[in-house]
Every structure is written in C-alpha cells, then in structure tokens.
Amino acid sequence: MSQALTVTDAFRHASVMTRRNVVQFKSDPGLVLDATLTPVLISVIFVSVFGGAISGGTADYAQFFVPGIMAINLMIVSRNTGVGMAVDFNSGVVDRFRSLPVARSALLSGRVAADALRMLLSLVVILACSTLIGFRVHGGLAGAAGAVALLLAFGVALSWIAVCIGVSVKSVTTVSTLTSLWVLPFQFGSSALVPTTGMPAWLRAFADVNPVTLVVNASRGLLDGTPGLPSILGALAWIAAILVVFIPVSVMKYSRRS
Amino acid sequence: MNGGGIRVEALTKRFGKVHALRGVDLEVRPGTVLGLLGPNGAGKTTIVRILSTLERPDSGSAFVAGHDVVRHPHLVRKAIAVVGQYATVDESISGRENLYLVARLLGLRPRQARARADEMLELFELGAVGGRSAGGYSGGLRRRLDLAASLIGRPGILYLDEPSTGLDPHSRKELWDLIRGMTHEGMTLLLTTQHMEEAEALAGDVVVVDGGRVVAAGTPKELRSRIGGQMLHVRLAATTDLAAARAALRAADLTPVADAEENVLRMTLTRDGDLTAALKALAGGDIVVTGFETRTPSLDEAFLALTGAHGDEEDL
Ligand SMILES: Nc1ncnc2c1ncn2[C@@H]1O[C@H](COP(=O)(O)OP(=O)(O)O)[C@@H](O)[C@H]1O
Ligand SMILES: [Mg+2]
Numbered sequence: 001m002s003q004a005l006t007v008t009d010a011f012r013h014a015s016v017m018t019r020r021n022v023v024q025f026k027s028d029p030g031l032v033l034d035a036t037l038t039p040v041l042i043s044v045i046f047v048s049v050f051g052g053a054i055s056g057g058t059a060d061y062a063q064f065f066v067p068g069i070m071a072i073n074l075m076i077v078s079r080n081t082g083v084g085m086a087v088d089f090n091s092g093v094v095d096r097f098r099s100l101p102v103a104r105s106a107l108l109s110g111r112v113a114a115d116a117l118r119m120l121l122s123l124v125v126i127l128a129c130s131t132l133i134g135f136r137v138h139g140g141l142a143g144a145a146g147a148v149a150l151l152l153a154f155g156v157a158l159s160w161i162a163v164c165i166g167v168s169v170k171s172v173t174t175v176s177t178l179t180s181l182w183v184l185p186f187q188f189g190s191s192a193l194v195p196t197t198g199m200p201a202w203l204r205a206f207a208d209v210n211p212v213t214l215v216v217n218a219s220r221g222l223l224d225g226t227p228g229l230p231s232i233l234g235a236l237a238w239i240a241a242i243l244v245v246f247i248p249v250s251v252m253k254y255s256r257r258s
Numbered sequence: 259m260n261g262g263g264i265r266v267e268a269l270t271k272r273f274g275k276v277h278a279l280r281g282v283d284l285e286v287r288p289g290t291v292l293g294l295l296g297p298n299g300a301g302k303t304t305i306v307r308i309l310s311t312l313e314r315p316d317s318g319s320a321f322v323a324g325h326d327v328v329r330h331p332h333l334v335r336k337a338i339a340v341v342g343q344y345a346t347v348d349e350s351i352s353g354r355e356n357l358y359l360v361a362r363l364l365g366l367r368p369r370q371a372r373a374r375a376d377e378m379l380e381l382f383e384l385g386a387v388g389g390r391s392a393g394g395y396s397g398g399l400r401r402r403l404d405l406a407a408s409l410i411g412r413p414g415i416l417y418l419d420e421p422s423t424g425l426d427p428h429s430r431k432e433l434w435d436l437i438r439g440m441t442h443e444g445m446t447l448l449l450t451t452q453h454m455e456e457a458e459a460l461a462g463d464v465v466v467v468d469g470g471r472v473v474a475a476g477t478p479k480e481l482r483s484r485i486g487g488q489m490l491h492v493r494l495a496a497t498t499d500l501a502a503a504r505a506a507l508r509a510a511d512l513t514p515v516a517d518a519e520e521n522v523l524r525m526t527l528t529r530d531g532d533l534t535a536a537l538k539a540l541a542g543g544d545i546v547v548t549g550f551e552t553r554t555p556s557l558d559e560a561f562l563a564l565t566g567a568h569g570d571e572e573d574l
Contacts, residue, residue, distance in 0.1 A: 020348070027351065028350065091348070095340070095346050096342075099339075258312065
C-alpha cells in the first residue's frame with residue numbers, strides 16, 4: 001500500500017515519532033517514575049519481606065530475585081505502551097498521522113522505541129540500586145551488557161503485544177486492564193520470583209516453557225557469569241516469534257481501524 | 259500552485275445498519291472551493307474521511323489529484339491536508355512541538371522544521387501560546403493550531419470538516435478571513451458546513467447532502483432561486499394540529515415543512531396562485547392561524563427547504 005515509501009523513510013518517520021513520545025515524558029513524569037522508582041521499591045520490599053523465608057538470606061534472594069524483577073518491570077512499563085496507543089486513538093491525533101504521507105508503522109514503532117528507552121533506564125536503575133540490597137554482577141561487563149540487551153529485546157517484544165492491544169480495543173481503561181491482566185500468569189507462572197522446581201507438575205510444565213522463565217534464567221546466567229545457551233536460545237526464539245506475529249498484526253489493525 | 263481536483267462517483271458506505279452514504283457524486287474543480295452542506299448525520303464527515311484515506315468506501319470511486327483513494331492512498335496523502343471535524347492536535351505536547359512534529363514527518367530537516375513551525379505560529383497568531391501544552395488551548399486556539407499543522411506542507415488540496423463548529427461568532431469571522439486568505443493561492447478546498455451562510459461566505463459551489471445523498475447542487479445563488487423567491491410562514495395556535503394543517507396544505511399542492519417546536523409551517527411559493535391556495539387550504543376545518551407571513555428566505559431556510567423536503571419523503 002505504501003509503495004512510494006522506502007525503508008529509510010520509515011526509519012526517519014519512526015525516529016520523529018520517538019522524539020514526540022520522549023517529549024511527552026516531560027509532561028508526564030509518572031511514566032519515568034513507573035520505570036524507575038516502582039521497581040526499586042518492589043525490589044526492596046520483596047527482598048526484605050520474602051528474602052529470609054524463601055532463600056534463607058536476603059542477599060541470596062537478591063541474587064535470585066533481581067533478574068526476575070527486571071523482567072517483571074518490563075511488563076509494567078509495557079502496559080503504558082498500550083495505554084498510550086489507546087489515548088492517541090481517542091484523541092484523534094491518529095487521524096492526522098494516518099492522513100499524512102507517513103509510514104504506517106511509524107507511530108507504533110516510535111512509541112515502542114521511546115518505551116524501550118524507558119525500559120533501558122529502568123534496567124540500569126534497578127541494576128545500580130540492587131547492589132545496595134546485596135546483588136552482585138559476577139559476569140563482568142559483558143555479562144551485564146548481554147543480560148540488559150536480552151531483557152531489552154524482550155521488553156520490546158512485550159511492547160508490541162501491548163501496542164496490539166492498544167490499537168485493537170477502543171476504551172483506554174479496558175486497554176489498561178487487559179495489558180495488566182495478560183502478563184499475570186506469565187509473571188507468576190515463571191522463575192522470576194521463585195524457582196520452578198518447587199511448583200506442582202502442571203504449573204512447572206507451563207513455567208518451564210514460559211518466555212519469562214527463559215528470559216529470566218538466561219539473564220541470571222549472564223549476570224552470574226554462568227551463561228546457559230539453551231535458555232538464551234529459547235528466549236531469543238520467543239522474542240523473534242512475538243515480533244513476527246505482533247508487528248504486522250498491529251500495523252494492519254492500526255491502518256484499518258476507523 | 260495547482261493541487262488538482264476531486265472526483266467522487268456513486269460512493270456508498272455503510273456502518274453496520276446505518277447507510278452513511280447511498281451513492282454520492284460530486285466534483286471539485288482544481289483551484290475552486292466546494293461547500294459540502296448538510297445537517298448532522300448527512301454523511302459529510304464520512305465523505306471527508308474516505309477522501310482522506312481514513313475510511314474505505316463500500317462501492318463507488320473517489321479520485322483525488324488523479325489518484326484513486328483505495329488503490330493509491332499514499333499518493334493521495336501526499337496531495338492533501340485534512341482538518342478534521344474534531345481537533346487532531348497532540349494534547350500532550352506544546353503547540354510548537356505539534357507543528358515541528360508534522361514538519362519533520364513531512365521531510366523537513368530539523369532546522370527548517372523549526373523555522374517553519376515558528377513561521378506558522380506567527381501566521382496563525384499562536385506565538386504567545388506556542389510553548390504551552392496544546393491540551394490547555396481553547397477551542398479557537400486548537401482550531402488554529404489544527405489549521406496551521408495542516409498547512410505546514412503547503413498542500414494543494416485541503417479538506418475542512420465543519421471548521422467553525424463550536425467557535426464563537428468572532429473567532430468564526432477570523433477563521434473565515436484565514437480561509438479566504440488561503441484560497442487565493444489556487445488551493446482546492448472542500449469545506450463541510452451545516453450553515454448556508456458559511457458555504458456562501460467561502461464557497462463558489464455548493465453541494466447539499468442529506469441522508470447520504472446529494473439533494474441539490476449549484477452556486478449559492480442558484481440554490482436560493484431554486485426554492486423560489488418567497489417563503490410563506492404559517493404560525494398556528496398551540497391547540498391546532500400541525501399534521502392536519504400540513505396535510506391540508508399538501509392537498510393544495512404545496513410543500514410545507516413543519517417546525518414542531520415553533521408550531522410553524524414553512525413553504526416556498528413557486529407559482530402565482532400558491533398564496534391564495536394556502537389561504538383557502540387553511541380556511542377550511544378548525545385550523546387556527548396566529549401568524550401568516552411571506553418573506554425572502556434566509557440562506558438557512560433555503561437549506562432547510564432543500565433538505566427538509568427530502569426528509570419528508572422518507573417519512574412516508
Ligand atoms: N464509525 C461509525 N460507526 C457507525 N456509524 C457511523 C460511523 N461514522 C458515521 N456513522 C453514521 O453515519 C451517518 C453519517 O455520519 P457523518 O458522516 O459523520 O455525518 P455528518 O458529518 O454529516 O454529520 C450518521 O448516521 C452516523 O451516525
Ligand atoms: Mg461530521
């Protein structure tokens with residue numbers, strides 16, 4: 001349909017849209033707080049409350065838990081990607097963008113890119129603060145960078161799922177609910193908060209193939225200096241699969257919705 | 259600069275059970291202004307949205323600047339700019355950022371885009387509020403920002419969907435001046451409105467739509483003459499049955515349009531004997547007439563007569 005547009009155009013349009021969303025952060029500081037203060041508080045609370053009970057010591061639990069909270073926080077941040085999409089649709093500004101000779105994907109990928117920046121900030125802040133509660137990176141700079149990159153890629157995949165919900169459902173409140181709801185089983189039925197070994201068999205079967213488990217396990221390995229290829233490959237496969245499905249579906253729904 | 263024209267043929271569009279368009283034909287010649295006049299729900303916005311590539315027609319065809327809106331939407335988008343019925347400004351960023359954003363999307367480099375944004379703020383007298391969040395703008399400011407954003411790319415074809423709805427009379431006059439200023443540049447303009455006055459102020463040609471159909475077309479002058487030189491207003495006592503009086507007038511071959519709120523019947527007088535016929539028709543039975551007046555129709559009355567007559571057909 002957009003035969004006259006090149007890939008370069010699409011990138012340029014997306015970067016302009018990214019800038020728009022970053023400028024929005026200024027008028028809505030809650031978006032940045034959500035990505036930084038929230039996970040840090042959750043980490044401190046979880047580690048102090050559950051640490052002793054689950055792992056026998058808060059430092060041990062921190063070592064286990066920090067990669068988990070990083071993944072969970074990506075899910076929290078991705079919620080706003082969907083909500084922002086719905087807000088755009090309801091404000092009518094989408095009609096302007098869709099009547100301009102601009103790549104159909106630009107508004108969506110621009111928003112995802114801006115939220116990837118929030119996610120990156122979030123990951124770095126969690127990692128920095130987690131040293132205060134006893135977390136240590138044993139994998140060196142390469143391990144830390146690898147874990148952050150993998151988590152960020154997963155975050156981008158999550159954002160596309162949220163975008164898809166945001167362009168498919170009209171009500172902002174419903175989008176907010178749905179984007180929070182779908183992640184719940186994946187958050188808790190995973191190795192993010194507790195090891196899957198203690199789970200009942202049926203739950204464990206789910207948890208072991210859950211992308212959150214694979215991403216968290218891979219990140220743990222990278223941060224601890226014991227990278228595991230199966231979990232890394234499994235995580236990458238999930239990320240690729242999500243992107244391949246949700247990007248085209250989102251763009252199509254965005255273009256078609258009236 | 260000549261932006262090309264618009265040609266619409268047999269356009270239909272349904273939303274579920276609602277037939278928004280039932281076969282619309284219209285043409286806007288390059289460099290002219292067409293007023294698309296019709297009451298709420300007539301289908302004006304649907305036409306504009308199809309011509310903006312925001313909606314696909316069910317059948318029929320629409321060409322903008324020579325490009326098919328369904329087959330080559332991207333080329334259409336390059337030729338047009340749209341000011342929708344509801345403001346399409348980004349409320350979360352400032353007015354200046356809104357304009358900068360559109361300029362960048364249209365391919366201007368950062369420096370050019372900034373200059374163009376400032377130029378438009380100046381032109382539309384938004385300089386003082388340019389740095390403020392657009393979410394806090396009044397209706398008039400929002401309209402102006404919307405218009406400024408649409409004109410950034412110097413479009414050859416512009417759609418304005420009910421541009422003055424919701425504006426106070428002063429802002430409306432200001433907006434008209436702005437629009438008149440723009441049309442001197444040879445731009446093709448499609449303007450929708452509910453007010454004949456606005457159509458006449460801005461448009462050389464008018465197409466009247468109602469119920470998803472074109473019910474009349476011509477210059478404002480032609481439309482006025484078509485409904486005759488004179489209008490008759492018959493005011494009835496509250497106790498008198500409006501429907502009965504209307505039936506009596508219809509029997510006398512007149513085409514009354516009822517205004518139930520005011521208990522008034524309006525009709526055009528096209529033939530010499532019409533006034534006498536109306537008098538005779540009302541004299542029979544127990545119709546109590548409290549006012550009987552002939553006048554030259556106002557433009558809005560001309561419009562009401564054109565669309566109301568059609569509405570009556572559908573009642574039967
Ligand atoms: N997206 C939509 N879904 C359902 N009905 C719609 C939609 N858009 C327009 N309509 C209906 O189509 C008819 C024409 O609407 P519209 O084109 O907005 O008229 P106008 O702009 O002249 O007021 C109306 O009856 C309206 O309710
Ligand atoms: Mg409308």
